[in-house]
Amino acid sequence: MPFGINETMGQYSELFMLLAAGTYTVAFIAFAWDLAKSSKALRAVDLKAAQASAAAKVPVAAGVAAGAGEREGSSVESRLDGPAGRAERPSSSAAKAGRAGTGGVVTADGDMKYAAERRVPARVAVAVTALAAVIHGAGVVTRALGAGRVPWGNMYEFLTTGAFLVAAVFLLSLIRRDLRFLGTFVVGLVVIMLVAASVAFWTPVGHLVPALQSYWLVIHVSIAVLSSALFTLTFAMSALQLVQSHRQKAVAAGGADKLGFMRLVPSALSLENLSYRINAIAFIGWTFTLMFGAIWAEKAWGRFWGWDTKEVWTFVIWVVYAGYLHARATRGWTGTRAAWLSIVGYLCVIFNFTIVNQFFNGLHSYSGL
Helix, strand or coil: CHHHHHHHHHHHHHHHHHHHHHHHHHHHHHHHHHHHHHHHHHHHHHHHHHHHHHHCCCCCCCCCCCCHHHHHHHHHHHHCCCCCHHHHCCHHHHHHHHHHHHHCCCCCCCCCCCCEHHHHHHHHHHHHHHHHHHHHHHHHHHHHHHHCCCCCCCHHHHHHHHHHHHHHHHHHHHHHHCCCHHHHHHHHHHHHHHHHHHHHCCCCCCCCCHHCCCHHHHHHHHHHHHHHHHHHHHHHHHHHHHHHHHHHHHHHHHCCCCCCCHHCCHHHHHHHHHHHHHHHHHHHHHHHHHHHHHHHHHHHCCCCCCCCCHHHHHHHHHHHHHHHHHHHHCCCCCCCCHHHHHHHHHHHHHHCCHHHHCCCCCCHHCCCC
């Protein structure tokens, strides 16, 4: 492809990335609006329930028979069974999750299935996120067309492609699970990745150095990007798990529920279980990343392992997540300890793809990866 056309496609790609970042920002606001609006509605439900409970506990006037008091209680219960009462009561699955995991605190469905209620802001947020992902995908494709190769040759391309996969994996997960409660955090991370790529790591369209002109680039880096996208989702879940766990303990101890919007989030145990399963899948992908990277190193440099800084930190990430999976499965490291270990693993991923790439010299320095 002539250089002028390459440059034009690169400009189109940058425009698409800018539009995608703006659209993701709108989706972020919509997800935040959903949390705020739902939290307000839940507080109203709590107030009505408290008023109904207070009315049911009013002392029975003198001379009223015990049977009359029972009929009054039945009347209150029947009113709670009406339309307003049904709105105030959580679904059976939600109540079950609340009783089992939160000491009576109602949370979202532990199975993360879609409920019957219609949350317009959440639906709008998902639709806008899907639109942003389409624009984002166009930016990735035009970058690839402009470069004449897969768009994974430097930090800018890795971040923009990785951000696209984070959004895509999140949207695909919504088909089977109601993970809209993650929207604010996942879309927020996508916006941060795009901004960082454009501000700190922007690189013009160009060709790869000879060492990177290999089919192993497609195999090795594609798996690394997908695994990193999955680790991003589990990072958001682990962070929410810590917040939810703190909230559940505070409310169970009789404290005030200061984070009402977290009632839209499943229990800490449900978040931990799903995060563990996704981390297991991502760990397999990262294992292949390490293996294929060693094979590529042998093809390019004549050795499988050379203690290059990038190689060492890729192995460190593998060790941290291996320790997380082993500790949780066999040593009983559950709850906040497991969440913190998952977060530490993701921080190692961030360190590997930012600090190591920028400040440590090695055989990977020329690649920008």
